[in-house]
Amino acid sequence: MNYELSHLKTLESESIHIIREVAAEFERPVLLFSGGKDSIVMLRLAEKAFWPAKIPFPVMHIDTGHNFEEVYEYRDRRVAELGIKLVVASVQDSIDSGKQVEQKGPRASRNQLQTMTLLDALEEHGFDAAFGGARRDEEKARSKERVYSFRDEFGQWDPKNQRPELWSLYNGRHLRGEHIRIFPLSNWTELDIWQYIAEDGIEVPNIYYAHEREVFERDGMLLAVTEFVTVMEGEKPETRTVRFRTVGDASCTGAVESDARTVQEVIDEVSATRVTERGATRADDRASEAAMEDRKRQGYF
Amino acid sequence: MSELLRFATAGSVDDGKSTLIGRLLFDSKSIFEDQMASVADASERMGLEGPNLALLTDGLRAEREQGITIDVAYRYFATPKRKFIIADTPGHVQYTRNMVTGASTADLAIVLIDARKGVLEQSRRHAFIASLLRIPHLVIAVNKMDLVDYSEDRFNEIVEEFGSFAAKLDISDLTFIPLSALNGDNVVGRSEHMTWFEGSSLLHHLETVHIASDRNLIDARFPVQCVLRPHTDEFHDYRGYAGRVASGVFRAGDEVMVLPSGFTTKIKRIETFDGAVDGAFAPMSVTLLLEDEIDISRGDMICRPQNQPTSAQDIDAMVCWLADETVLSAGSKLSIKHTTRTARAIVKDVKYRLDINSLHRDEAAETLQLNEMGRVSIRTTLPLFFDEYRRSRETGSFILIDEATNATVGAGMILGET
Ligand SMILES: Nc1nc2c(ncn2[C@@H]2O[C@H](COP(=O)(O)OP(=O)(O)O)[C@@H](O)[C@H]2O)c(=O)[nH]1
Ligand SMILES: [Mg+2]
Numbered sequence: 001m002n003y004e005l006s007h008l009k010t011l012e013s014e015s016i017h018i019i020r021e022v023a024a025e026f027e028r029p030v031l032l033f034s035g036g037k038d039s040i041v042m043l044r045l046a047e048k049a050f051w052p053a054k055i056p057f058p059v060m061h062i063d064t065g066h067n068f069e070e071v072y073e074y075r076d077r078r079v080a081e082l083g084i085k086l087v088v089a090s091v092q093d094s095i096d097s098g099k100q101v102e103q104k105g106p107r108a109s110r111n112q113l114q115t116m117t118l119l120d121a122l123e124e125h126g127f128d129a130a131f132g133g134a135r136r137d138e139e140k141a142r143s144k145e146r147v148y149s150f151r152d153e154f155g156q157w158d159p160k161n162q163r164p165e166l167w168s169l170y171n172g173r174h175l176r177g178e179h180i181r182i183f184p185l186s187n188w189t190e191l192d193i194w195q196y197i198a199e200d201g202i203e204v205p206n207i208y209y210a211h212e213r214e215v216f217e218r219d220g221m222l223l224a225v226t227e228f229v230t231v232m233e234g235e236k237p238e239t240r241t242v243r244f245r246t247v248g249d250a251s252c253t254g255a256v257e258s259d260a261r262t263v264q265e266v267i268d269e270v271s272a273t274r275v276t277e278r279g280a281t282r283a284d285d286r287a288s289e290a291a292m293e294d295r296k297r298q299g300y301f
Numbered sequence: 302m303s304e305l306l307r308f309a310t311a312g313s314v315d316d317g318k319s320t321l322i323g324r325l326l327f328d329s330k331s332i333f334e335d336q337m338a339s340v341a342d343a344s345e346r347m348g349l350e351g352p353n354l355a356l357l358t359d360g361l362r363a364e365r366e367q368g369i370t371i372d373v374a375y376r377y378f379a380t381p382k383r384k385f386i387i388a389d390t391p392g393h394v395q396y397t398r399n400m401v402t403g404a405s406t407a408d409l410a411i412v413l414i415d416a417r418k419g420v421l422e423q424s425r426r427h428a429f430i431a432s433l434l435r436i437p438h439l440v441i442a443v444n445k446m447d448l449v450d451y452s453e454d455r456f457n458e459i460v461e462e463f464g465s466f467a468a469k470l471d472i473s474d475l476t477f478i479p480l481s482a483l484n485g486d487n488v489v490g491r492s493e494h495m496t497w498f499e500g501s502s503l504l505h506h507l508e509t510v511h512i513a514s515d516r517n518l519i520d521a522r523f524p525v526q527c528v529l530r531p532h533t534d535e536f537h538d539y540r541g542y543a544g545r546v547a548s549g550v551f552r553a554g555d556e557v558m559v560l561p562s563g564f565t566t567k568i569k570r571i572e573t574f575d576g577a578v579d580g581a582f583a584p585m586s587v588t589l590l591l592e593d594e595i596d597i598s599r600g601d602m603i604c605r606p607q608n609q610p611t612s613a614q615d616i617d618a619m620v621c622w623l624a625d626e627t628v629l630s631a632g633s634k635l636s637i638k639h640t641t642r643t644a645r646a647i648v649k650d651v652k653y654r655l656d657i658n659s660l661h662r663d664e665a666a667e668t669l670q671l672n673e674m675g676r677v678s679i680r681t682t683l684p685l686f687f688d689e690y691r692r693s694r695e696t697g698s699f700i701l702i703d704e705a706t707n708a709t710v711g712a713g714m715i716l717g718e719t
């Protein structure tokens with residue numbers, strides 16, 4: 001034995017340690033699963049953490065209703081394979097019950113509405129820990145996040161008053177009604193995620209690989225033509241070869257032009273890219289400079 | 302195979318931390334165009350002349366408004382040799398608790414010193430904290446050499462001044478590098494302006510500093526996180542102990558002892574999802590299967606019969622107090638978390654408070670306030686299985702939690718049994 005661990009194995013081990021700590025110390029953890037590559041990797045790490053036992057907590061999908069079909073299929077297949085429970089909290093239900101109001105206009109998005117659906121669902125099910133797949137390299141407010149991130153009874157994050165977090169000793173104590181967001185992928189980068197997907201042979205929905213799709217340009221992004229967006233005047237839909245770098249609400253997640261049809265080609269593309277994942281693809285972060293911080297304060301993922 | 306190196310940057314305000322990080326990220330092509338554009342945009346709105354690279358790491362609204370770093374920010378970059386995690390830590394004394402958060406897991410710390418100003422109180426404090434946390438490698442980056450005409454004499458003065466202070470600290474590996482973060486001298490490549498300097502550039506040092514032997518591969522310690530019992534037909538009698546090796550090496554067939562029970566048995570198999578492994582070493586997360594069925598639960602420690610950690614309830618430790626609303630004093634009752642064990646603790650005595658600048662021990666002190674450090678004796682409700690912090694960061698550290706507010710209020714580094 002040479003006692004060396006690759007950086008991916010080191011990250012994997014750190015994440016598994018975190019996931020096991022949470023399972024051991026919380027009453028009702030839940031893993032937030034979006035069908036995106038980060039939550040797919042997170043779910044795989046949870047599987048590894050408890051194998052050969054089942055993952056001892058359910059997964060929850062905050063469903064905007066605006067997702068690509070491939071993502072739903074993937075979700076259902078994976079959950080069945082693992083034999084774990086899936087909770088779906090639907091933004092549509094929140095709208096139908098009058099708790100939330102759909103945004104209007106061609107730029108309407110359900111991304112913002114997810115926060116309330118998420119917080120309501122956490123409360124309804126009494127979840128006291130929620131695993132999220134956010135990474136610190138994604139965004140400047142996220143780069144400040146702890147692994148265990150305390151949320152008060154309103155689900156709010158207070159970035160100026162975070163708990164110190166030393167060594168690998170995590171403090172998950174909270175009162176009833178409060179909860180902790182857990183970020184086991186804190187130290188992973190987009191490239192690490194793809195290298196891990198390659199090394200581990202993890203399947204991801206095929207919209208992550210280059211394919212032909214009808215898209216149109218808006219605010220410098222390529223949005224897919226779907227039933228969830230209204231193409232405005234002057235916007236010209238055309239078929240291009242694209243792939244998605246992130247998978248979120250279809251109304252605000254952009255595609256990137258790409259010929260990367262295999263994992264290795266995606267790794268090469270990500271290694272060479274000059275634009276961040278969110279910068280390239282997320283309209284929600286473009287609203288203002290502190291858009292992410294503001295949304296996170298309110299309880300967003 | 303690329304290794305992971307975690308490093309923390311520290312230093313006084315305006316010594317050039319953010320510029321240095323910006324330069325490392327920029328030269329390793331880890332700053333993206335949209336990030337650069339948003340920094341340029343924000344800088345312009347703030348009325349600055351050029352883009353302020355500090356805005357890359359000062360990500361919070363409050364930090365950008367006040368122009369200071371409040372909490373640690375993590376940044377990532379990679380070269381073909383290594384992958385790096387940078388913890389950019391705040392310099393102000395009131396944010397020390399955030400600094401220790403970023404520094405506690407670092408393999409290396411860079412303390413910046415402004416060549417014009419020399420060694421400041423902050424530089425000493427940060428170097429002291431790095432030594433207390435036992436960050437194995439310390440780099441003193443003497444920055445802004447361009448403003449002192451790249452003077453070898455000035456550099457040597459600072460080396461000497463800092464060296465006499467460092468002699469009082471316990472630092473195992475100390476390196477001085479003269480640089481200009483702004484112009485890039487000695488950051489990535491060797492500087493043409495300082496041919497007198499024979500050492501390597503900062504990046505070269507980061508890529509090559511030997512970290513594999515920093516780990517403790519001697520004292521086998523496995524704190525049990527949870528017990529895996531699948532209850533399926535295929536794995537009917539399966540009982541696996543899940544955890545992460547804290548230090549040392551475990552091999553299939555090894556004789557092991559379980560604390561607190563003291564029972565001994567042998568390791569039957571070491572498993573992971575990806576298959577059985579012959580041996581496990583820190584920081585691998587694995588599952589141990591043992592030959593005999595013995596009662597083991599979370600918080601127990603698996604070790605070797607000939608090499609056991611100290612098991613004690615009366616413990617002396619250096620404690621850094623992290624709370625602003627309460628103080629630590631004799632009689633304080635707290636929750637304590639050590640490895641996977643949680644217990645309650647009562648403070649028996651504050652033996653002394655350390656003046657971080659003079660390293661003077663104030664034995665008359667009876668309390669520790671926010672960001673103060675000192676030697677404290679505690680008694681715990683359960684025995685802890687520990688090693689001295691200097692021997693093992695994993696089994697030598699603990700945190701203290703306020704039972705009323707649930708806040709993390711103290712960080713402890715164990716010195717030994719009282
Ligand atoms: N001349 C010169 N100026 C520098 C150098 N490094 C940083 N500075 C300047 O010093 C100021 C403070 O730098 P900054 O990186 O924000 O310091 P921080 O507070 O430690 O993050 C800025 O105006 C920098 O441009 C250097 O090597 N040479
Ligand atoms: Mg700074």
